[in-house]
Amino acid sequence: MAETSPSFTVTMNDGKSAKPEQPVPEPASKQLTWTSGKQTIKYTATAEMLPLHTDDGTLIGHMFALSYVSDAADKSDRPVTFCWNGGPGGSSAMVNIGGLGPRRVPINTIKQLPCPTKPEDNPYSLLPTTDLVYLDAMGTGYSKVAEGYDPKKVWGVDGDADAFMRGIAQWLTTHERWNTPLYLYGESYGTMRNSVLMRVLGERGIALTGVIEQSTILDYAPTLAGNDLYYMGMLPVYAATANYFGKAGAGVDQFAWFDRAWKFVDEKYGRALIASDSITPEEERELAGEMSELIGLPAELIQKKHLRIELDTFRKTIMADEGLFTGRYDTRFTEPAYMDVQGDNEFFAGEDPSGDAIMTPDQSAWMKLVQETGFKGSPINLLLSMKVNEEWNWTHQAPGTMGSPVCPNTAYDMGTALRRNPFCRVLFFGGIHDAATPFWNVKHSISKMFLPESITSRIEYKVHENGHMAYEDLPTLEKMAPELAAFYEKRHEA
Structure with a gap:
């Protein structure tokens, strides 16, 4: 059966509401x-x-x-x-x-x-x-x-x-x-x-x-807690950011590094996340090493997180040696890490330097x-x-x-x-x-x-x-x- 919707009429004059309306500004x-x-x-x-x-x-x-x-x-x-x-x-x-x-x-x-x-x-x-x-x-x-x-x-x-x-x-x-x-x-x-x-x-x-x-x-x-599509989508962004700050892919163009991470997601990373605890510690360690090379975080941290890196973990870690955390809207922006960036993917203690700017x-x-x-x-x-x-x-x-x-x-x-x-x-x-x-x-x-x-x-x-x-x-x-x-x-x- 074809999908249908009722017809509508556009009116040029205001209708009536249950309570008096506030004055509407003139055009x-x-x-x-x-x-x-x-x-x-x-x-x-x-x-x-x-x-x-x-x-x-x-x-x-x-x-x-x-x-x-x-x-x-x-x-x-x-x-x-x-x-x-x-x-x-x-x-x-x-x-x-x-x-x-x-x-x-x-x-x-x-x-x-x-x-x-x-x-x-x-x-x-x-x-x-x-x-x-x-x-x-x-x-x-x-x-x-x-x-x-x-x-x-x-x-x-x-x-x-x-x-x-x-x-x-x-x-x-x-x-x-x-x-x-x-x-x-x-x-x-x-x-x-x-x-x-x-x-x-x-x-x-x-x-x-x-x-x-x-x-x-x-x-x-992908925004739901524990959804592996979230981590798969984030990894190329992490890689491009690490490359921008000189933490990974030295001498490689940002887009080329982004593409390399994208290929890693498609060919290896996604399969590993789906396998979850079925992969061996050795396989997980090897993948953590590859991820470390791509996104600039320690392999030990990546393996501890079972290859799943939250955005806030990345933001507060990638520039920690310089006392900075990065943006969410634009990961190239930084602010001093005066307090721990914690919690969830959108609203957190450290806010967003790119939004502030x-x-x-x-x-x-x-x-x-x-x-x-x-x-x-x-x-x-x-x-x-x-x-x-x-x-x-x-x-x-x-x-x-x-x-x-x-x-x-x-x-x-x-x-x-x-x-x-x-x-x-x-x-x-x-x-x-x-x-x-x-x-x-x-x-x-x-x-x-x-x-x-x-x-x-x-x-x-x-x-x-x-x-x-x-x-x-x-x-x-x-x-x-x-x-x-x-x-x-x-x-x-x-």
């Missing part, structure tokens, strides 16, 4: 000019609150959108790209002011920027190629859930995708852009959102031309950028809402499955969407220093679906020398810009 626009070299583009920046309604007209809330639209008269073939970060609980600020918007904070790559920063025209912006729309997830940034509407309905894998579908439809209606090439650009959890949205949008009659996945996670199973400069620059449009929003606008993050509903109804597993795998949503839409393409970007979303796990999530060549020919992979926030690395951004432009041009191919 605000400003005409601006982007310049890079001899190229100039006049565009309009618009900040607005998009009303979201259920199919029966109930007000869900208002989703904040900041769009950059070229003032060119002919928009018949000009794409619109909807962009967001992840979290879950993250607003869209960082992939905007820190990423591929028309203005950005200066890039300092592996060093922290002082505040305040002055936004500048971004020579690597996507604006020459596409109009850009940045949407904040409900409950993040300026987006607000309506009084009387249960936020748990939109704080979850499926409810979040449904809300973004409605936000996209509302923007297309408000700005009269339904008949235009449509793209999605997501980072981190935003890539999981993209995967579900690809299917959901198609089921609602909204066809996508392309999807860009940056620092991707499709399957959350990026988030505060981006926050202040973002607020300035929004203010310049004339938008009158709340003075409190956090890049990441931990309330949303902690209350997230991880259950997901994947296509063709019964029930809703609490550990989502959205790769099958993507596979289903690509099967239904033979004109949609996907571009994956990954970084060899990204310990938040290791690229090995991305390739594994796609490869284990055994997709036919008619689909895999529309999937591209690009790996660069960066961490999680690829756009914060200037050499990477210089490579990404032409790769993105080429990806958009492929919409003209048969």
Whole structure:
């Protein structure tokens, strides 16, 4: 039986909620000019609150959108790209002011920027190629859930995708852009959102031309305690990091060392982890020696851990001789190890030097950028809402499955969407220093679906020398810009 979804109606006026709504800020626009070299583009920046309604007209809330639209008269073939970060609980600020918007904070790559920063025209912006729309997830940034509407309905894998579908439809209606090439650009959890949205949008009659996945996670199973896919994905990142700091692979290119570790995972490491206590102490000792050569940690420690090295163990050990620990978002960043880094893979005593270096400069620059449009929003606008993050509903109804597993795998949503839409393409970007979303796990999530060549020919992979926030690395951004432009041009191919 074919999968179906109920039709929906986009309304231009707010519905009624059970309690009085707080005043909704009025839309605000400003005409601006982007310049890079001899190229100039006049565009309009618009900040607005998009009303979201259920199919029966109930007000869900208002989703904040900041769009950059070229003032060119002919928009018949000009794409619109909807962009967001992840979290879950993250607003869209960082992939905007820190990423591929028309203005950005200066890039300092592996060093922290002082505040305040002055936004500048971004020579690597996507604006020459596409109009850009940045949407904040409900409950993040300026987006607000309506009084009387249960936020748990939109704080979850499926409810979040449904809300973004409605936000996209509302923007297309408000700005009269339904008949235009449509793209999605997501980072981190935003890539999981993209995967579900690809299917959901198609089921609602909204066809996508392309999807860009940056620092991707499709399957959350590797994040579960004791899952060997976690260790397999991390090992190439450990190797690249050890090589960067001169702890392994002296004289060998970082990418070559990363590839060597990847091959070790595929040919030996994965099999050893699956064998677990079936391997002999001698076999374990030999493998620990090979791992030590690759990732720069003592073989004795690796064998003691039975070949399973947690991220925090690596981070606090690889640079311990210099009194430093490394980042998670970008393992090239370091901070003094003033206290033990302990516990789990995300939140720990020592925090993350790469996050410390990026988030505060981006926050202040973002607020300035929004203010310049004339938008009158709340003075409190956090890049990441931990309330949303902690209350997230991880259950997901994947296509063709019964029930809703609490550990989502959205790769099958993507596979289903690509099967239904033979004109949609996907571009994956990954970084060899990204310990938040290791690229090995991305390739594994796609490869284990055994997709036919008619689909895999529309999937591209690009790996660069960066961490999680690829756009914060200037050499990477210089490579990404032409790769993105080429990806958009492929919409003209048969």
